[in-house]
Amino acid sequence: MAGIITIFGTGEGQTAKVAERIDAELRARGHETTTVNVKEIDPGLDIDDFDAVLVGASIHMGRQQKAVRKFVNANQAVLARKPNGFFQVSGSSGEETEEGAAEAARYVDEFIEATNWHPDRIGLFGGALRFSEYGFLMRALVKFVARVESSEENPLADVEYTDWEEVEAFANEFATFVEERLGETAED
């Protein structure tokens, strides 16, 4: 059993939902999990107390949350010595086209360049758009930047693009990776 912490950034809550689903999968595998919003980290929390670290972020106007980048920068050394992973939630990944995938990959490349952190595992997931909460201009802007369409029948309906099976598969693959890595260390 490993102690796994997931730190995530979220704007409208979809990355929080993804983080919770990952947490549930890891727990079902027998691991001890902690999941924290990057904005609510207790100053006494020490990442070094955990065996593995996952970091999640969503994309707004082409970037992950600043607080997530800051967290990664501040914890470079600890991240480097633990099995780790990164997951990103975006409209581009929800588009399910080559262009969308390339755009999502570009966000990750920029994140890696900005933080100099090269995660062991990376998961890219589609997000959700709350068209019901946006005014006319915001709807047009979001469709343009997030590369998504609203529902044809009801342009004001919220749309979820997240593939939950992909999220669960990522969590399980990460669990296997952590188990193998910690097993190797224990045998040394």
Ligand SMILES: Cc1cc2nc3c(=O)[nH]c(=O)nc-3n(C[C@H](O)[C@H](O)[C@H](O)COP(=O)(O)O)c2cc1C
């Ligand atoms: C104002 C706004 C800007 C966005 N900009 C982008 C973007 O530049 N690229 C993209 O792929 N998705 C973009 N999205 C889509 C979000 O990544 C998607 O809604 C995601 O689910 C947000 O996750 P969160 O609720 O955890 O913040 C944007 C969404 C909003 C509301």
